[in-house]
Amino acid sequence: MAVVMGGRPGGVSGVPGGDHMRISIGQFNEATHEKMVFAKQLGCAGVLLNTPRLPGEHRWEYEDLVRLREYVESYGLRLEALENTPKHFYEGAMLGTSERDRQIEHYQATIRNVGRAGIPILGYHWMPSSVWRSQGTPLQIGRGGARVTAFDMALHADSPNTHGRVYGADEMWANYEYFIKAVIPVAEEAGIKLALHPDDPPVPMLGGVARIFSSFEGFKRGSEVIESDAWGMDFCMGCWSEMGGHETVMRGIEHFVPRGKILYCHCRDVVGPADRFAECFLGEGQMRLFEIFMAFKKHGFTGFLIDDHVPHMIDDSEWGHRGRAHATGYMLATLDAVEAVLAGRG
Template sequence: MAIRIAVGQFHELSQERLRFAAQIGATGIQMNNPTLPGDTRWEEADVRALVKEVEAAGLVFEAIENVPTHFYHKAMLGLEGRDEQIENYQQTIRAVARAGVPVLGYHFMPNSVWTTNRTAQTRGGALARQFDMSVVEAHADDLDTLRGFMPTTLGRASSMPLFGKDGPVITEEAMWSNYRYFIEAVLPVAEEEGLRLALHPDDPPVPMLGGVARLFYQPENFRRAYELAGQSPAWALDLCLGCCSEMPGGKAAVREMIDFFAPRGTIAYIHFRDVQGAVPNFTECFIGDGNYDPAEVIALLAKHRFDGFLLDDHVPKLDGDSDWNHRGRAHAIGYMQGLLRMADYCDLL
């Protein structure tokens, strides 16, 4: 199967989104944490209803990325009640697979993505997300401000762990133990159902935020996870190029991740975005303005015979754009389409 492009990163499926995908020339849909019934797990019938709606529009339902964090936060943190959450996650895996969705993306960040500035400026004054570790450090004991750096729903949730600079710490060793426990329980179910579990990198890729260690902030840690999974065919990556570009080394980290995992067939799909700078301070930008060369990345993926899909992700907000950034997404998708056409013309694909 050739490299293809999907439209995604939304919670609610609508005819407008489906028409946008068809009009922009995408072949598939991905949804991020879709709004579905269930406080602890999803059911096959509810997921299947989404799949049928996508297929009726002539599109492929490529993947679901993320369940609600409260579905498995105890598993991520090693808290009492994690076994019940893992059992429910196993049932969600079955529901997603049996409904006809081949990939379920997940992260292992209990307090999720952090952003210190949501209205930084990039090319032409377009608005973009920014992260600056010095801002986090300046507010190390101001938990209200720190919570504001998290996604709204998590920032308001008292169950999400967050500690000041002198508070308790959840260590990297503890998080590795929790990851092993989780993945050893869910991978066999995914294998049985023929579903791929696609791991998203940490964003921002730093060792710790708010007293909670992170695991997937450098290439060597992904290799460790790959080995922990016993090279299972169900273990895969949702390779966010933006997160990799945020890592120290920027372009070199992007290439290292592709060079190791693409030949092994473990990249399920790719968030095609980029940043300027790297941790501790970076700003998202338009494709082509960041740390790596997008054309070089496509050539590298073609060289390693990557056959997953590319996806729009975070995009700058252009003047007059919608809440979902239709204009920014149209630019990103068009850029990707041009890259793929040129690669095909040059017999790379």
């Protein structure tokens, strides 16, 4: 099978497709031959790795990062971004513990290494208590019996504190400002951008930890902490849909795309609000995807979109090849339609 394309390109700029709205794929932690070929066969421009399995207890090293990029590029794919270091790399920074300064120093070193390795974006989140979903609710049964993730706040009313005590919004904001002011200048120097994912679910507090990136206002405030092109967002449309459906997704696009703050997107949808929602297939949720892609394009978005959590289809793999093929094909076709209309061909 002739699947490896030509020689090794000479860096991010050596792989085409970095300057226009495009569809990539991700949400795996190891760049295997099978994943690269699957991405290529789907017609994706590149890949994103989520918490890649790299050596290092406290930070990532240059050699490992550059090897990863070169491997991805050997398939003619861009390594679009790395999303999330292990949480423990900066959990002390999120909580403002005595580990904070040491962790920030390591995080700065990771940023420098990511930049030197030619990887343009590092994603992160501000959720010490992580993503929450509910078990044992009928919301988990999707179309045709597909298994989907769901959240029902009523099932978590008595959840204990995940981090020993309550961390309120003011404290989480102060910790965020301390962290971001320390790392953004390093990202600027390193030539990379940091992409912030929303708190999922976007409710005010879970496990006693305030979730400050759970609204338009939260992101607006976050974007104003430090004035820099290196500060940006991983616009998780699923979370924005949870925050208020189609209109809220559009509001986020209309505000943040013209300011260059949306670096890439998770393309996912739900049915229901933040405190009681179920994930679903693209096309059966709250967003009108064609209008959303049209808005991205009209406002000048030049980043990439990937699927996110996808419904688990019959006979699907653990990673969800079937669900991902559906979501990715849906996104590719929607983008194709938008481009045809804008070119006066539809």
